[in-house]
Amino acid sequence: MTDNTFTGMDELYRDFILDHYRNPRNAGTLDNPDATFEDLNPLCGDKIRMDLKIDDGVVTDVKFKGRGCAISQASASLLTEQIKGKSLAEINKLGKEDVLANVGINISAARLKCALLGLKVLKSALALKYVEEPDL
Amino acid sequence: MSAIVKPQTQGLTQADVARIRANFPILAERPHGKQLVFLDSAASSQKPVQVIEAMDDYYRRYHANIHRGVYHISELATEAYEEARASIARFIGTPCAAECIYVRNATEGLNLVAYSWGRSNLKRGDAILLTEMEHHSNLVPWQVLAQQTGAQLRFVPVADDGRLDLHDLDNLLDGVRLFAFTAVSNTLGTINPVRDLAARARAAGAVSVVDACQAVPRMPVDVTEWGADFIAFSGHKMLGPTGIGILWGRKALLDAMPPFLTGGGMIGVVELTKSTYADVPARFEAGTPAIAEAVGLAAAVRYLEAVGMERIHQYELSLAGYALERLAQVPAVKLYGPPMSDRTGVISMTVGDIHAHDLASILDSEGVCVRAGHHCNQPLMEKLGVPATARASFYLYNTPDEVDALVSAIEKAKRIFKIA
Ligand SMILES: Cc1ncc(COP(=O)(O)O)c(C=O)c1O
Numbered sequence: 001m002t003d004n005t006f007t008g009m010d011e012l013y014r015d016f017i018l019d020h021y022r023n024p025r026n027a028g029t030l031d032n033p034d035a036t037f038e039d040l041n042p043l044c045g046d047k048i049r050m051d052l053k054i055d056d057g058v059v060t061d062v063k064f065k066g067r068g069c070a071i072s073q074a075s076a077s078l079l080t081e082q083i084k085g086k087s088l089a090e091i092n093k094l095g096k097e098d099v100l101a102n103v104g105i106n107i108s109a110a111r112l113k114c115a116l117l118g119l120k121v122l123k124s125a126l127a128l129k130y131v132e133e134p135d136l
Numbered sequence: 137m138s139a140i141v142k143p144q145t146q147g148l149t150q151a152d153v154a155r156i157r158a159n160f161p162i163l164a165e166r167p168h169g170k171q172l173v174f175l176d177s178a179a180s181s182q183k184p185v186q187v188i189e190a191m192d193d194y195y196r197r198y199h200a201n202i203h204r205g206v207y208h209i210s211e212l213a214t215e216a217y218e219e220a221r222a223s224i225a226r227f228i229g230t231p232c233a234a235e236c237i238y239v240r241n242a243t244e245g246l247n248l249v250a251y252s253w254g255r256s257n258l259k260r261g262d263a264i265l266l267t268e269m270e271h272h273s274n275l276v277p278w279q280v281l282a283q284q285t286g287a288q289l290r291f292v293p294v295a296d297d298g299r300l301d302l303h304d305l306d307n308l309l310d311g312v313r314l315f316a317f318t319a320v321s322n323t324l325g326t327i328n329p330v331r332d333l334a335a336r337a338r339a340a341g342a343v344s345v346v347d348a349c350q351a352v353p354r355m356p357v358d359v360t361e362w363g364a365d366f367i368a369f370s371g372h373k374m375l376g377p378t379g380i381g382i383l384w385g386r387k388a389l390l391d392a393m394p395p396f397l398t399g400g401g402m403i404g405v406v407e408l409t410k411s412t413y414a415d416v417p418a419r420f421e422a423g424t425p426a427i428a429e430a431v432g433l434a435a436a437v438r439y440l441e442a443v444g445m446e447r448i449h450q451y452e453l454s455l456a457g458y459a460l461e462r463l464a465q466v467p468a469v470k471l472y473g474p475p476m477s478d479r480t481g482v483i484s485m486t487v488g489d490i491h492a493h494d495l496a497s498i499l500d501s502e503g504v505c506v507r508a509g510h511h512c513n514q515p516l517m518e519k520l521g522v523p524a525t526a527r528a529s530f531y532l533y534n535t536p537d538e539v540d541a542l543v544s545a546i547e548k549a550k551r552i553f554k555i556a
Binding site: 008009010012013018022045046067068069070071108110111114 | 489490491492493494497498501509510514523524548552553554
């Protein structure tokens with residue numbers, strides 16, 4: 001208990017987070033993606049681009065490319081694993097809680113933006129593609 | 137592990153620093169239950185009670201609008217505002233208080249020059265010279281000016297060691313009307329040869345603008361000795377409040393410049409369709425100014441003068457030297473910037489593959505405040521080839537123990553990230 005904030009940091013940066021940071025899953029880009037978007041967090045310079053292949057309303061492939069802190073990159077990596085094979089309807093329901101559940105710990109307000117960047121990029125990519133079908 | 141030898145600090149003794157620290161209430165704060173180790177003074181310094189009380193006293197006893205009321209407390213406020221200007225002028229070595237214009241911060245000062253001097257003096261085909269190490273505040277206003285006037289932007293390159301590469305300066309200055317450069321880099325800590333750069337600008341027929349944000353707080357500055365034409369700095373980085381800064385300019389240049397913002401306080405005679413403008417400095421101080429902040433900045437200047445700028449500078453250099461020495465011994469720490477002979481107490485670093493934000497979060501959990509990111513220096517970071525660095529900066533209230541706290545927090549971060 002004397003060192004509980006440090007333990008907090010230990011919990012935030014658990015092995016699987018470091019693993020996703022250092023070995024991001026679905027890293028790279030797709031040729032001819034059906035949806036794509038890139039965004040950055042201008043305050044800290046975290047950057048993520050996401051490419052999606054969508055077949056019949058289902059995400060069949062996804063790749064992401066980015067740079068930034070362990071939280072932003074690991075949560076994007078986790079998100080790509082989570083959405084592969086999912087329908088757009090399911091993906092549309094994903095929110096902040098799902099990202100936090102992936103990361104597995106409550107994050108301070110200052111770092112929440114980092115954790116949510118991947119989800120923001122994903123939603124923007126889909127919004128851009130399905131701009132004419134808002135209820136998808 | 138070999139015993140750590142604490143440095144013999146220069147400039148200030150341990151007892152001096154203990155007395156100084158007692159003047160800064162915030163240093164007693166305990167974020168996350170840890171002692172606050174504030175290593176981000178280059179972004180904004182903390183404030184001594186002398187400054188806080190001067191502003192408090194102003195609001196309690198003699199707040200009123202200035203240059204307007206004929207009643208007693210308005211006269212007191214006006215006097216305090218103008219005396220503050222005179223103290224600041226003395227502090228930077230000019231006998232002419234009217235050359236010091238109150239602005240909100242250095243950013244506003246630089247914009248004022250770009251707007252008022254720039255628009256009436258630059259034309260298509262003229263050149264503006266900058267350096268690759270400028271803060272966005274000393275870059276974007278000139279980009280806008282170049283777009284508006286058709287002038288061309290040029291850049292003095294930064295060498296790999298973090299110093300300006302001045303080999304080609306004479307060529308670069310050819311055809312230049314304005315040369316704007318920082319006195320000290322806020323990212324690398326590099327001290328630039330201001331006097332030499334200003335002299336070479338003058339010889340080439342260019343006006344020189346010095347971003348002195350990181351210099352005025354931490355070293356003796358004498359504008360006469362520098363020989364530049366304009367100098368901008370912010371109060372909040374030199375123990376003063378936010379919301380006030382200074383643009384110093386040569387009187388002859390200021391006198392010839394049109395106003396920046398217009399309205400009350402900066403006028404001579406106002407008719408319905410036209411007006412004449414007040415003399416410098418009032419011409420550039422439209423609207424009710426930051427009076428309490430001027431009073432606070434003057435108190436900050438008195439504090440700095442009482443300690444002594446040369447001593448502050450020496451002390452900061454000795455702390456930075458100690459920090460560089462200790463950090464250089466930590467495996468996986470990479471340090472940026474020039475050798476000690478050409479730098480101040482601003483240290484940028486990366487640690488293994490830990491992103492600067494993760495590093496800063498972990499240091500914060502130990503009470504250690506450092507800056508993480510691009511430090512408003514994106515082009516320079518591109519050049520260094522790193523997305524972001526963590527930056528520690530030292531000031532008169534920091535101690536060798538705090539350098540040790542920084543190093544051990546970095547060691548914790550390395551353990552969490554499993555870096556040898
Ligand atoms: C070198 C330099 N120039 C300009 C600025 C901008 O200062 P302000 O935000 O107070 O206008 C800063 C502060 O970060 C700085 O370090």
